Amino acid sequence: MHEVTGDLREAVFEYARTRLSYSPPPLDSPKAEVELQRLAGQTISESGMGGSAALELFSEVLAPSTISTDHPGYLSFIPSAPTEASKLFDLIVSASAIYGGSWMEGAGAVYAENQVIEWLVRETGLPKSAGGVFVQGGTVGNLSALVAARFNAEKNGGRKSNRWAFICSSEAHSSLKTAARVMDVDIIAAEVDESGRLTGKAVAAALQAAKDVDVFAIVATSGTTNFGIVDCLDEVGQVAKQNQIWFHVDGAYGLAGILAPSTRKLFAGVELADSFIVDPHKWLFAPFDACALVYRDPEIARLAHTQHGEYLETLTESGEWNPSDYAINLTRRPRGLPLWFSLATHGVAAYREAVETNCQLAREAAELIRHREDLELVREPMLSVVVFTKKNWKQADYDRWSAQLLEDQIAFVVPSSHGGKPNLRFAIVNPTTTIDTIREILDRIARD
Numbered sequence: 437m438h439e440v441t442g443d444l445r446e447a448v449f450e451y452a453r454t455r456l457s458y459s460p461p462p463l464d465s466p467k468a469e470v471e472l473q474r475l476a477g478q479t480i481s482e483s484g485m486g487g488s489a490a491l492e493l494f495s496e497v498l499a500p501s502t503i504s505t506d507h508p509g510y511l512s513f514i515p516s517a518p519t520e521a522s523k524l525f526d527l528i529v530s531a532s533a534i535y536g537g538s539w540m541e542g543a544g545a546v547y548a549e550n551q552v553i554e555w556l557v558r559e560t561g562l563p564k565s566a567g568g569v570f571v572q573g574g575t576v577g578n579l580s581a582l583v584a585a586r587f588n589a590e591k592n593g594g595r596k597s598n599r600w601a602f603i604c605s606s607e608a609h610s611s612l613k614t615a616a617r618v619m620d621v622d623i624i625a626a627e628v629d630e631s632g633r634l635t636g637k638a639v640a641a642a643l644q645a646a647k648d649v650d651v652f653a654i655v656a657t658s659g660t661t662n663f664g665i666v667d668c669l670d671e672v673g674q675v676a677k678q679n680q681i682w683f684h685v686d687g688a689y690g691l692a693g694i695l696a697p698s699t700r701k702l703f704a705g706v707e708l709a710d711s712f713i714v715d716p717h718k719w720l721f722a723p724f725d726a727c728a729l730v731y732r733d734p735e736i737a738r739l740a741h742t743q744h745g746e747y748l749e750t751l752t753e754s755g756e757w758n759p760s761d762y763a764i765n766l767t768r769r770p771r772g773l774p775l776w777f778s779l780a781t782h783g784v785a786a787y788r789e790a791v792e793t794n795c796q797l798a799r800e801a802a803e804l805i806r807h808r809e810d811l812e813l814v815r816e817p818m819l820s821v822v823v824f825t826k827k828n829w830k831q832a833d834y835d836r837w838s839a840q841l842l843e844d845q846i847a848f849v850v851p852s853s854h855g856g857k858p859n860l861r862f863a864i865v866n867p868t869t870t871i872d873t874i875r876e877i878l879d880r881i882a883r884d
């Protein structure tokens with residue numbers, strides 16, 4: 437069972453080769469479960485169906501029932517746009533059976549991942565002694581950072597009230613609510629200013645008003661998911677320092693914007709962070725799934741997260757850098773390697789250029805929208821998210837239009853909303869998305 441025929445191996449490589457060569461890939465669309473039941477049926481049996489049949493089923497039925505998130509017209513949520521180098525290297529990672537949890541087992545891989553972390557530390561201006569780990573996604577990254585933050589607060593005097601709490605803006609990502617629920621702590625939502633940003637003043641006011649709780653962290657977002665708004669990191673970081681509270685920056689989507697010359701200045705203050713996250717699978721052109729989680733003082737995170745067990749002591753007592761010790765994970769794929777390979781191949785300048793191209797396109801899209809009578813820009817884009825409405829459209833209009841756009845295999849743009857009002861939103865992270873893609877979509881709205 438642990439070997440296949442040479443033919444099947446070649447067929448799988450051929451499939452991968454073909455998928456990698458698409459430009460663009462087919463957009464495709466989901467199907468209802470009953471439909472997949474009808475087309476694919478029961479796929480697991482005692483005797484197996486054989487590799488060619490399973491591969492054919494995947495290529496003919498299952499793959500066309502999944503949306504290609506790297507299609508240039510995929511502009512919903514946060515798309516993905518992995519470089520070819522990063523996708524190719526993901527194949528190598530899969531073929532290599534590397535345990536990425538410990539230095540003892542994965543030294544070479546961990547060294548390369550740490551090179552990427554060190555690069556992020558240089559870009560953000562944290563001290564050289566900062567360090568971290570690649571985890572599955574921003575949700576796990578935020579949770580792991582906040583667990584370290586609470587551990588730190590417990591160590592430094594502990595809790596005086598009945599409850600722990602952290603402060604974040606009302607525009608912060610849903611994963612922070614998940615973190616609060618998992619940790620059984622409270623959230624204090626601070627008001628944002630008229631441009632949607634969390635300010636130092638708002639955080640100071642929230643701290644003042646925080647009665648009967650101990651605040652163990654202040655979370656700023658550097659690139660909100662809905663609008664790409666970067667909080668006033670410098671001000672918020674200063675308030676956190678003054679009050680000796682852990683400062684976490686959630687940059688899952690937007691922190692990559694620090695690479696673009698035109699948006700770099702928005703991130704002033706990120707160097708004050710005690711921890712930050714940025715997802716390579718969002719805007720650093722790497723495949724799913726990876727989140728870089730970085731700590732100013734990794735030793736606090738190590739003490740907070742290291743798992744202990746008789747079967748692990750050889751590892752934990754080694755004194756070496758074990759990625760497992762810095763988040764809520766043990767066994768881990770060295771998921772930073774696809775990004776490492778692509779960065780090593782192309783160099784950082786190519787990344788700066790790609791991120792800048794996306795920001796530039798977002799500004800051009802905003803310009804087009806401003807010039808259309810039927811459309812209204814909700815906010816000026818700060819990074820690469822553009823949000824707008826069509827005059828007089830109701831939710832049902834947006835839904836119907838969006839479904840037709842996918843049905844016609846033009847693009848995937850689902851309605852979003854803000855303040856209870858539906859809107860349309862382009863999240864641009866794909867360098868193969870062009871102004872023509874955007875224009876075609878806008879033309880279809882005008883014709884609708």
Ligand SMILES: *Cc1c(COP(=O)(O)O)cnc(C)c1O
Binds near residue numbers: 574576611727
């Ligand atoms: C996407 C996102 C997250 C969650 O990241 P996942 O990788 O989807 O778990 C957290 N914060 C922000 C700001 C995000 O955009």
